Amino acid sequence: MKKLLAAVILLPASLCVFAQTKPKTAAIKPGIPASIARGKVVYTKNCLSCHFVDGGGVPNMNPPLVKTSYVLGDKTKLIKVVLNGFAQNVEIDGETYSNNMAPHNFLSDQEIADVLTYVRNSFGNKASAVKAAEVKVVRAANKK
């Protein structure tokens, strides 16, 4: 009940915030090429040290981001990898990796969208863009 009440109050509130920051978000250039360019910057700062400049990763430690089922697959799952990190004893396309990826939830929706759009369109990958709105939805559901 409390939650519902909060949602009723917060939803219009967040819409207000959205409306206010609209001029700012409009400054972000639309289109996939621009997103890829921004994503490369996010990648270099936050992902490159483990997954490498070529997306090839490190054998037995950090998985490649080259045509993996995560990178090319379900976007919700992929967004969650960045938000929550990844430290599970599961096989990634037949291999296991002994290292922990920390949550990157400090990145904004736009930054996560950009970095994943970059990853999905680099290293030999070709897949649709990830949009900030999609990240926003996953992040909200993730918090519950």
Added chain:
Amino acid sequence: MKTKLKYFLPVAVVCIALFALKSDINVTPDADNAGLKLPAGFGALKVAETGARARHLIVTAQGDIYVKLARPNKDGKAILVLHENADGKALLIGGFANYGGTGIYIKDGYLYASSNTEVFRYKLDAQNKVIDQDHPEKIITGLKMGREHETKSIVLDNAGNIYVNVGAYSNSCQEHDRQLGSMGIKGCPILDSAGGIWQFKANKPNQTYGEGVRYATGLRNVVGLDWNQQDNQLFVMQHGRDQLHDIFPDMFTVKQSAELPAECMYALKKGDNAGWPYMYYDQIQHKKIMAPEYGGDGKKEAAGNFIDPAAAYPGHLAPNGLLFYTGNMFPEKYKNGAFIAFHGSWNRAPEPQAGYFVVFQPFKNGKPYGDWEVFADNFAGSPQKAESGRADHRPCGLAQGPDGSLYVSDDSKGTIYRIIYKK
């Protein structure tokens, strides 16, 4: 292929029979020295291509090579048995053990081998052959294994003890492993059962932590270790912590993060504390520095009773093998010195990667003496492949042959190298 093998096998068997007892007078280096760059007078050959993740290895007086694999191969075997022909090339003659792992060692008539949670031993016959491959004695069980540094390296002393590395399942004991700005957990709880070297009895079955001794603590992860016979002392190589810049970008530049901290060699005594996660060793300032997770800033010195390293090497090179050379084949300067197999870095990106070589560290009177030098280089295949981290081969284990040859395993493609000195 099949028919070729049919002819090849009987010939090989005859060869083995003929030359099994002969010394290795016919061993010649490969024309290209197996692709390695070596000091003048040395040569190298590829003994075998196992095609598996060959971790540590051991060579017997009879020319058998036991190789521990990180994972069982397609036949389900995780210890390979190779036998050398007179020309130094080896054939795969068998395999056993269904558990992947790193450690393998021979002492006093037993072969010891580790999985990532247990240690086993197999009785050897007079020819150093395993008598019962399917029924080892379980010596140690229930060792901690997390998602990092899970391998267990082993070595024995001359007093009936076995030493096992239990790596810390963390980079720097942060509240949240490897997360931006996350601070260290006070009184790092990992250290009660990992991040150190444990000592057990070599001959007692089913020992758990309760029966072992935490011999040394504050060691993030050790893969290369050896018993120094001159000092009668354990020496270990620590893998230093990662990601100073990623986690504390305001304190460390990308370049500093690629170079720091040192990969350290420690000479251990019972009760020693090497300081992880509270400190790291800065080989440029020659100081023990407080870890940023525990209040450090890259300059503040560590507070605590932590030992100094015996020697320090550049950051992230990943020392996976340590061997004190006691053979007679190599020139005098190598005697009782240390060879170190540096697996090669990953945590230097976007700076160039480094390592992928075997280093020689001179020793005098049981202590490091003078500067280390690269002994065997170009496992990567080219400088470009080393810099990009896309190395062809990655040196891991070291072993000494009965004639004093140095053996190196590669856990990327599974090549077994032998380095010899040609007088």
